[in-house]
Amino acid sequence: MKLEDLKLYQECLDFEDKIWKIVNAWEGFNKDTVGVDFVKDADAISGNIAAGYGRYNFKDKKHYCYISRGFLLKTKGWLLKAKERGMIEAAESDELVENVEKIHRMLNAYIRSIGRKKEDNYERNNNYNNDNEDLNSNDEPNGNAYTASADEFFSEEEISVNA
Numbered sequence: 001m002k003l004e005d006l007k008l009y010q011e012c013l014d015f016e017d018k019i020w021k022i023v024n025a026w027e028g029f030n031k032d033t034v035g036v037d038f039v040k041d042a043d044a045i046s047g048n049i050a051a052g053y054g055r056y057n058f059k060d061k062k063h064y065c066y067i068s069r070g071f072l073l074k075t076k077g078w079l080l081k082a083k084e085r086g087m088i089e090a091a092e093s094d095e096l097v098e099n100v101e102k103i104h105r106m107l108n109a110y111i112r113s114i115g116r117k118k119e120d121n122y123e124r125n126n127n128y129n130n131d132n133e134d135l136n137s138n139d140e141p142n143g144n145a146y147t148a149s150a151d152e153f154f155s156e157e158e159i160s161v162n163a
Contacts, residue, residue, distance in 0.1 A: 003053045008106045012046035012068075015099045022088060030087055038078040044071040045103070058115035065111045069090070072107065076100045 029098025
């Protein structure tokens with residue numbers, strides 16, 4: 001499968017495009033201070049997913065996803081600051097925060113799927129329990145066995161707003 005076919009990657013690109021369009025409309029001080037870092041950090045979300053996707057070792061793939069998750073949360077911070085400072089309308093900010101939370105759930109599910117057999121992912125998604133999930137579990141035999149297909153990176157339950 002190609003990187004462009006990854007649903008998580010597509011969601012990130014759409015989100016980053018929204019951020020770009022907002023910041024591109026800003027002028028002067030707002031654009032030079034908050035705007036530049038806001039766009040760079042948002043673009044680093046998909047950038048790190050792509051960097052990890054190109055790695056052979058699943059440990060490296062996960063590492064880049066963890067970095068991507070850090071940039072996702074950093075972008076959320078910029079979003080909240082921009083809202084607080086009146087640079088983004090509250091309704092638009094709330095919608096973007098929902099996008100961040102959706103991408104966060106998708107990214108966590110993708111991280112869990114890396115190195116797992118398809119059957120393991122199916123079983124894991126069906127028995128998923130947020131309270132007992134250990135994102136740092138390392139139960140792959142050698143950290144480099146299998147990768148699940150794109151449809152198994154997350155379940156409808158994990159990406160729903162009520163999850």
